[in-house]
Amino acid sequence: MPNHPAIQVRSDFEDIYAASSAHATECAMNLAHTADLMVKRIADRLQPFELSPGSALALGILADSETPLPPNVIADRLIISRATVTGLIDSLERRNYVQRHPSLTDRRMVLVEITDLGRQVAADFRQVVHQNEKRWFEVLSEPEQAQLIELLHRLQDSLQESE
């Protein structure tokens, strides 16, 4: 993903925007800040596994797949560029979490296969991350979590339309 700086400010940024009745801007700031904080926390939890969030997501996708996948498919699922996936797979391969094989049916293609070690690591880090996420989100009731998802879905649609 684009390496855009996160849009965040310290938590009392409301000072700055309070006067302008910028409710939308306040939403935007909070959204960016919260997401950024969460991603940082997840990155912390992944560190013991020597995984970046991106590598972890890629490994997770491979762990869920019955069969090896080409980098292309991983890029599509994560909505990142193929070039970035190349790097993620390089890093996973260095740790022996995955292996590249040339495709026999289409020699342009590479197939990425998760190793037994990779599968184990995926199971482990997912448990850790999921446990933490559950704990973080415990401050919201189930209905609130559902509503948060609903609001975010609508926002996503709104943003996606916008060009």
Add this chain to the structure above:
Amino acid sequence: MPNHPAIQVRSDFEDIYAASSAHATECAMNLAHTADLMVKRIADRLQPFELSPGSALALGILADSETPLPPNVIADRLIISRATVTGLIDSLERRNYVQRHPSLTDRRMVLVEITDLGRQVAADFRQVVHQNEKRWFEVLSEPEQAQLIELLHRLQDSLQESE
């Protein structure tokens, strides 16, 4: 901000997690994805001004200040490192949006002063960004926006506690 890859997957990622009743994970994914999408959109809107989101935030802070500010203060407000602020100011200075002056009272300090051009640009980009934000968030009613902010605040607190 840390250059962590955004944690996002294509919008039908629910497939993957549906089976595991991972509501918290679904929240997390949506949060990261929505924020990332929004930041990308904002970055698009800032491009005509030759500003990155980070530079724009820094310029905004300077525009709001009665007096020139040291890089240190900007770093604190944006919750980014001082080293990063050095780079942002470099880029703003190249475009003549700000000027560095040595502080007369503490010769370790630099004071960053916004130029008239910078002030104008800040007013312009803010209007553009704010208009877009308003449009994006129109899919949520006022009470929904307020609730989103409330939910996010609680999440932020929860995440901040977590180490």
Add this chain to the structure above:
DNA sequence: GAAATATAATAAGGAGGCTAACTAAATTTG
């Protein structure tokens, strides 16, 4: 008041994204 400590800004180097250009292989088209 000299030495040790703390603070401000910067520089150097690293990580993780991106686009654009390149190579190889498959597919389409005339």
Add this chain to the structure above:
DNA sequence: CAAATTTAGTTAGCCTCCTTATTATATTTC
């Protein structure tokens, strides 16, 4: 069936952020 186009993966070069080390100046402590 040869040429042009498309597709897959990689490489190279850029951007924005980070952490750590460096330099200069203030402040604290003995």
